Amino acid sequence: MDQTKEQNDDYGYNLFPERKKSKYQKGSIGESLFTFSHKCQIMLHVAVETNPYAKVLLGALKNSGCAVYKDRHFSCEDCDGTVSGGFDATTSQIVLCQNNIHQQAHMNRVVTHELIHAFDHCRAHVDWFNNFKHLACSEIRAASLSGDCSFSNEVARFNFGLKKHHQECVRDRATRSILAVRKISKEEAVKTVDEVFDSCYNDHEPFGRIPHSKKDARFAYRDFENRDRYYENL
Numbered sequence: 001m002d003q004t005k006e007q008n009d010d011y012g013y014n015l016f017p018e019r020k021k022s023k024y025q026k027g028s029i030g031e032s033l034f035t036f037s038h039k040c041q042i043m044l045h046v047a048v049e050t051n052p053y054a055k056v057l058l059g060a061l062k063n064s065g066c067a068v069y070k071d072r073h074f075s076c077e078d079c080d081g082t083v084s085g086g087f088d089a090t091t092s093q094i095v096l097c098q099n100n101i102h103q104q105a106h107m108n109r110v111v112t113h114e115l116i117h118a119f120d121h122c123r124a125h126v127d128w129f130n131n132f133k134h135l136a137c138s139e140i141r142a143a144s145l146s147g148d149c150s151f152s153n154e155v156a157r158f159n160f161g162l163k164k165h166h167q168e169c170v171r172d173r174a175t176r177s178i179l180a181v182r183k184i185s186k187e188e189a190v191k192t193v194d195e196v197f198d199s200c201y202n203d204h205e206p207f208g209r210i211p212h213s214k215k216d217a218r219f220a221y222r223d224f225e226n227r228d229r230y231y232e233n234l
């Protein structure tokens, strides 16, 4: 990447203004932020303790040597625009946008989506900043495996469709995620997603399948626990 591009590209950090400033600059709206922050913490707690998608990922991260601690690795913050969350690879922290997440189901999906990025970061040497293919691959997996494109979400968006539609939704969301954080053209983003789509869409780790519902995720969690048991018996 050349110097000019590096200077023009802030890697999406402009979407997360609190990443740059001190914690004590929140000022007079502190009280309402506390409320948002408190609600965010509670929903995060519910997600990591009860959501089967999150539990599969937390277990897999731990087994891969990247144990996730709620206080160290998650941060509830105010974000710009409509962004819901992000994975900050430089600090290995998941940012949850407390001003944009208002429902538990949404929190569950954001936590799951970002944990997939954390899992990819843990298991592979992902070059998030310079290799668009690496970023595209993780965005494809996060969109596909987090339930972002699951049937009920799509129905809610009046995008009633079949299996083929899941793939189109994943393509579309992955492309939009890249465009949100990197200054590249839409054509370049679409092309990059295309290039890695098949191999990344078919990589279902650590779920072993595309979990289309909580029920699927619960099965994946059961299988995951049995995997552990198998290792313990060796």
Ligand SMILES: [Zn+2]
Pocket (backbone or CB within 6 Å): 113, 117, 138, 139, 142, 177
């Ligand atoms: Zn993402």
